[in-house]
Amino acid sequence: MNELKDKVALVTGGSTGIGQATAIAFAQAGAKVAIASRTPAAGEKTVSQIKAAGGDAVFIKTDVTQASEVEALVDKTVSIYGRLDCAFNNAGIEGKLGAIVDETEDNWHSVIDANMKSVWLSMKYEIAHMLKNGGGAIVNNASVVGLIAMPNVATYTASKHGVVGLTKAAALECARAGIRVNAVAPAVIHTPMLDRFVGGSQEAIAAFGDRHPIGRVGRPEEIAAAVLWLTSNAASFVTGHTLAVDGGYTVQ
Structure with missing residues (x-):
């Protein structure tokens, strides 16, 4: 991943979980990292971890469901680091479980806004800056339920299918x-x-692991590794693709 050295990467939802692991991985690969989330304490803690290891990172408090805040996030990242090369649009929520007949409008709107609208807004402003740079790489966080479906998570499933569709459409628009x-x-x-x-x-986590052919649940660092590969020159001929990092779940 030497080609990521001195690149500028933006990670939404970068203060915890997969986003945090990816922000740290970008920094370890030599990138300068802008971390966005709604939780300053956790975001600043991640920045401190990166800086303590010799990396370069900044936290920018952002509600990714609000256009003005996403625009400001991208503008501030470019203002601080001079450019934007890579982005991992990761922020999202799980919402509430339940059958479609019990779904509420409030849950629908909050999940769709956090998981799908946020990806659209992020790409809208990221792509505008990348066009000025002459290129870049974006990775969106979908889910296996963006490829298949599960009962009682219809809204989450719809939001992640939407992320896959947005990814394909944006890839076609930006390929040239x-x-x-x-x-x-x-x-x-x-x-x-x-x-x-x-x-x-822990019993429930183990039970989830048993549903994967590989026999366990995944680690955030394993998703981070896939994101870094997709943003690197090693994946230079890959666009519009949704990479299942799922321990074999979707091939059952």
């Missing part, structure tokens, strides 16, 4: 401009989101 747009589709990853989902139950 030197901007590659791809997505990752993680299965169950051991993050704070999963701990919230199962109430901290």
Whole structure:
């Protein structure tokens, strides 16, 4: 990943879980990293970790569902570091479980805004700056339920299918401009989101692991590695693709 040295990377939802692991991985690969989230304490802690290891990072408090804040995030990143080369649009929420007939408008809007609208807004402003640079690489965080479906998570499933569609459309629009747009589709990853989902139950986490052919849930660092590959020159002929990083889940 030497080609990421001195590149500028933006990570939304970068204060915890997959986003945090990816921000750290970008920094370890030599990139300068802008970390965005709604939680300053966690974001600044991640920045401190990166700086303590000799990296360069900045935290920018952002609500990625608001156009003005996303525009300001990208503008500030460019103002601080001079350019934008890579982005991982990762921010999202799980929402509430339940059957479609029990779904509420409030949950629908919050999940769609956090998971899909945020990706559209992020790409809207990231691509504008990358066009000025003459190129770049974007990775969006989808999910295995952007490729398949599960019961009782219809809104989350719809939002992640939307991310896959946005990724394909943006890739086609940007291909001749030197901007590659791809997505990752993680299965169950051991993050704070999963701990919230199962109430901290290790038995439940193990049961989720048993549903994967590989026999365990994934680690945030494994998704980060895929994101770095997709943003690197090693993936120079890859665009519009959604990479399942799922321990074999979707091939069952």
